[in-house]
Amino acid sequence: MRWLAPTLTAAAALAGTATCAVLAGDSISPRQTTPIPSSCPGVTATSKYKLEAATGWKYTLLATGLSKPRSLLFDTEGHLLVLEAGKGLTAHTLGANGCISSSKTVIQMNQLNHGLALSPDGKTVYVSAAPTAWAYDYDAKAMTATNQRVVVKGMNPGGHNSRTLAMPPNNPNLLIVSLGSAGNIDHPSVKKETGRAIVKVFDLSKAPTGGWDYNTQGWYLGYGLRNEIALVFDGNNEVWGVENSGDDLTRKVGTSSTDIHINNPAEELNYLGDPSKSNEQWYGYPTCWTVGDPSVIKDKQFKIGDQIVIAPNSTFDDASCAANSMPPRLTFQAHSAPIDGKFDKGFANMYVSLHGSWNRQPATGYKVVEIPFTRLNNSRYDPVAARDNVKGYSEILSTQGEASCSQNTCLRPTGIVWHPDSSRMYVGSDGSVGEIYVLYKG
Ligand SMILES: *[C@@H]1O[C@H](CO)[C@@H](O)[C@H](O)[C@H]1NC(C)=O
Numbered sequence: 001m002r003w004l005a006p007t008l009t010a011a012a013a014l015a016g017t018a019t020c021a022v023l024a025g026d027s028i029s030p031r032q033t034t035p036i037p038s039s040c041p042g043v044t045a046t047s048k049y050k051l052e053a054a055t056g057w058k059y060t061l062l063a064t065g066l067s068k069p070r071s072l073l074f075d076t077e078g079h080l081l082v083l084e085a086g087k088g089l090t091a092h093t094l095g096a097n098g099c100i101s102s103s104k105t106v107i108q109m110n111q112l113n114h115g116l117a118l119s120p121d122g123k124t125v126y127v128s129a130a131p132t133a134w135a136y137d138y139d140a141k142a143m144t145a146t147n148q149r150v151v152v153k154g155m156n157p158g159g160h161n162s163r164t165l166a167m168p169p170n171n172p173n174l175l176i177v178s179l180g181s182a183g184n185i186d187h188p189s190v191k192k193e194t195g196r197a198i199v200k201v202f203d204l205s206k207a208p209t210g211g212w213d214y215n216t217q218g219w220y221l222g223y224g225l226r227n228e229i230a231l232v233f234d235g236n237n238e239v240w241g242v243e244n245s246g247d248d249l250t251r252k253v254g255t256s257s258t259d260i261h262i263n264n265p266a267e268e269l270n271y272l273g274d275p276s277k278s279n280e281q282w283y284g285y286p287t288c289w290t291v292g293d294p295s296v297i298k299d300k301q302f303k304i305g306d307q308i309v310i311a312p313n314s315t316f317d318d319a320s321c322a323a324n325s326m327p328p329r330l331t332f333q334a335h336s337a338p339i340d341g342k343f344d345k346g347f348a349n350m351y352v353s354l355h356g357s358w359n360r361q362p363a364t365g366y367k368v369v370e371i372p373f374t375r376l377n378n379s380r381y382d383p384v385a386a387r388d389n390v391k392g393y394s395e396i397l398s399t400q401g402e403a404s405c406s407q408n409t410c411l412r413p414t415g416i417v418w419h420p421d422s423s424r425m426y427v428g429s430d431g432s433v434g435e436i437y438v439l440y441k442g
Pocket residue numbers: 287309310311312313314315316
């Protein structure tokens with residue numbers, strides 16, 4: 001199935017430049033080809049929840065009935081690649097109306113559960129299961145993946161089994177792999193050599209036969225990271241991580257114990273930096289937790305974004321966190337479960353999917369948010385909001401009645417990808433029904 005054939009008319013109607021390109025015999029870039037659909041024939045929601053887009057935003061249900069879509073990407077021919085957990089990798093062709101005109105299973109492997117990355121040239125695809133990450137040669141025209149080989153092996157089994165994969169847009173040799181903790185509070189992971197609660201980088205150009213060993217090889221891109229599910233590149237190809245933090249926390253001081261879990265610890269947006277360099281900075285887990293709501297911590301005054309221990313003692317207390325741990329750059333509402341993030345074209349905003357809580361009443365998350373970014377005068381990208389600002393982001397797509405949401409009754413946003421023409425985002429949802437939405441300004 002060719003990408004170009006059915007879309008010439010639409011492309012020509014959209015832009016004069018597309019017509020010129022056709023006459024000149026050039027191939028049409030996917031960025032000129034499909035309109036944003038306002039509805040897709042035959043695609044009707046079977047889920048019962050109602051969504052709400054912020055002013056200036058619209059959404060369209062693109063697909064339903066998928067097997068837990070977790071990660072989304074576009075290939076070089078403009079096919080939407082979807083990592084469907086429990087099934088494998090699928091490729092979807094967008095037709096002249098912007099809806100899916102055909103779908104194909106590229107890799108059938110039910111142990112694939114989250115990770116998906118594509119080399120900058122689009123010719124190698126990377127996927128992961130809990131213990132292993134694989135590479136395949138990818139043919140975007142044929143939508144086939146062949147020549148499977150292991151690139152990273154020996155990843156520890158644990159409570160968190162997703163292995164997010166990311167490849168810097170400017171470096172086809174580096175594969176970044178995130179591995180979360182074995183449980184809520186994984187004490188041994190305070191040592192990065194456990195191979196958990198870390199992000200690591202592997203140089204695939206030097207990979208030994210049979211792949212790199214996760215625990216003993218590669219270099220760190222931070223440790224003490226409880227579950228860094230999203231790895232997001234900014235305009236300098238530096239990495240930001242979004243972290244799912246802990247559940248059921250209690251602050252114990254002396255004999256007094258306070259349940260602080262409703263709004264603590266905050267979920268985190270962490271600056272991890274340049275992946276070509278080793279980052280051996282400790283980000284605090286499993287000892288230092290980020291304050292989301294200081295008002296319930298009565299024994300001391302903290303600001304949002306400060307890091308504290310849950311039980312200070314004479315050898316390690318809150319001041320030890322301040323001295324030793326790298327706090328997040330920005331926080332998210334506790335338990336909102338950030339899953340993926342992508343910047344827009346100009347790196348003015350990062351968009352993050354908040355998968356939704358289980359450990360909080362009222363429920364929270366089940367939405368997509370926008371975080372305004374700016375460029376500092378040292379050329380680094382940075383959120384506009386200060387660390388202690390709870391309004392560092394705004395909702396752009398949310399579930400109505402979020403407070404009573406459960407994991408089977410609401411939008412559960414997962415992977416986010418921009419269309420190559422930057423006009424719209426595609427957002428997966430892996431609740432009771434696997435869905436993909438198109439989200440756009442309008
Ligand atoms: C003191 O607190 C630290 C950090 O929470 C912990 O690792 C350590 O075991 C504690 N020490 C004692 C004696 O309880």
